[in-house]
Amino acid sequence: MRKVFLFIALAAMIGTGCKHENTPQPSGAPTPTPNPGPNPNPNPNPTSVDTVLCFQRDILPIFLSNCAMSGCHDAVSKQDGFQFTDYNSIVSKEFVSGNANETELFEKITEDNDDKRMPPPPRPGLTATQIALIKRWINEGAKNTTCSSGCDSTNFKYSSAIKPLTEQYCRGCHNSAAASGGIMLDSYDGVKTVALNGRMLGAIKHLTGYQAMPQGGSKLSDCQILQVEKWIAAGAQNN
Structure with missing residues (x-):
């Protein structure tokens, strides 16, 4: 009987020693924060340079390449009284900042009727991307902003650097439907031809x-010219 009593007492002591109690925190110590686990969306509203729309970099080249040529909307011709050579001339007539659908030039570039569409045939119409950029620019207040080109001279592939550059600055005048100076820059073969014969670099370097x-x-940036130089030096590949 005495052995049973001793066994029960020992078991009680062991149970008391294994009891877990919260250790009091020192006065002034920060309260531990429970770990909520991994965040499934650590950056729900990221900001990137792609969200920045810049007039001088993104919008003006579209008008210069597709509208401001001789006989159309350059500073001399001013067809129908419209000039599209700089910010002030673009927003000076029939222009409603903040409302693309009420702005005449936007109506013209989205016109379904070829007889009324701008640029007029046989010149190709603006691309869907160009139209979307202009619409967004107008609806966001049509601001005259200047910013970095975002150029990366280590990127000189045709698909990601040279083709976008020619589409933005050259395609409007130099395309297969209306090849100004006999130069067509709306295809790889056309770009490669003027690249390898020296005319492309001579023109963009203002030689x-x-x-x-x-x-x-404006002249292309030093970085953009360097991209073209590197691409040509590497053989003007369709990469």
């Missing part, structure tokens, strides 16, 4: 004996 390009616009 003597070449017509400076983009016509009527």
